[in-house]
Amino acid sequence: MERLAIAAILIVIAIAAASLVQRRRSASATVVPRSELPPAVDLVGVGVPDGPALVVFTEETCRTCQAALAVVRGPAGAGLPVAEVPFGVERELHRQHGIDTVPTTVVADADGRVVDGWVGSVDLSGLAAALAQVAPRAD
Numbered sequence: 001m002e003r004l005a006i007a008a009i010l011i012v013i014a015i016a017a018a019s020l021v022q023r024r025r026s027a028s029a030t031v032v033p034r035s036e037l038p039p040a041v042d043l044v045g046v047g048v049p050d051g052p053a054l055v056v057f058t059e060e061t062c063r064t065c066q067a068a069l070a071v072v073r074g075p076a077g078a079g080l081p082v083a084e085v086p087f088g089v090e091r092e093l094h095r096q097h098g099i100d101t102v103p104t105t106v107v108a109d110a111d112g113r114v115v116d117g118w119v120g121s122v123d124l125s126g127l128a129a130a131l132a133q134v135a136p137r138a139d
Contacts, residue, residue, distance in 0.1 A: 036098065036119075037104065037106055037114055037117040037119070038097040038098050038099070038106065038114055039113070039114055040108070040111075040112045040113050040114055041053075041055050041097060041106060041108045041112050041114060042093075042096070042097075042112060043055075043083075043108060043112045045093060045096070046083040046085050046090075046093060047083050048081045048083045050081075050110070051108055051109055051110035051111065051112060051134075052080055052107070052108055052109050052110050052115075052134035052135070052136075053080055053081045053082065053083055053107075053108050054072045054077055054080050054081070054082045054083070054105065054106070054107055054108075055082075055083045055085060055105070055106050055108060056068050056069055056072060056082065056083070056084050056085065056103055056104070056105045057085045057087070057093075057094055057097070057099040057102055057103060057104040057105075058084055058085065058086050058087065058102050058103050059086065059087040059088065059102045059103075060086060060087070060088050062102050062103060064102075064103055064120060064121060065102050065103040067121065068103040068105050068118075068121065068122050069082070069084060069103075071122045071124070071127070072105060072122065072127070076122075076124060076127055076128075077127075077131075078131045078135055080107075080131065080134075080135065085099075087102060101119050101120075103118075103119075103120065104117065104118070104119050105117055105118050105122050107127070107130035107131060107133075107134060108134070109133070109134045110134070115130045115133050115134055116129070116130035116133075117130075
């Protein structure tokens with residue numbers, strides 16, 4: 001009977017600890033999903049003097065951010081310049097563009113207007129269609 005009581009106490013302690021950890025994670029979250037894209041991006045501000053470009057708003061510990069960067073920096077990005085805007089370094093650029101969810105990836109034309117974009121994983125078919133709108137044409 002004593003072992004059962006000890007086991008019950010340990011289970012209650014484990015549940016309380018898990019609950020506390022979950023609350024701390026929720027309280028320290030830096031983003032709230034809203035799934036909206038900015039209408040335009042300050043290309044010079046994000047480090048791309050000439051458009052068009054791909055811009056990925058990231059956060060250092062975000063695995064999905066690294067996957068989005070790998071996609072747009074690889075062949076799928078059609079060789080366009082890629083600007084990474086990390087939250088920890090460029091909080092003001094995130095605020096200025098209304099970014100509160102990472103990764104947020106956008107395709108911007110030469111004037112910085114957002115043609116298309118994604119919150120979370122990059123949609124490859126959508127990326128191809130957006131790149132077709134902004135990629136320089138060989139005449």
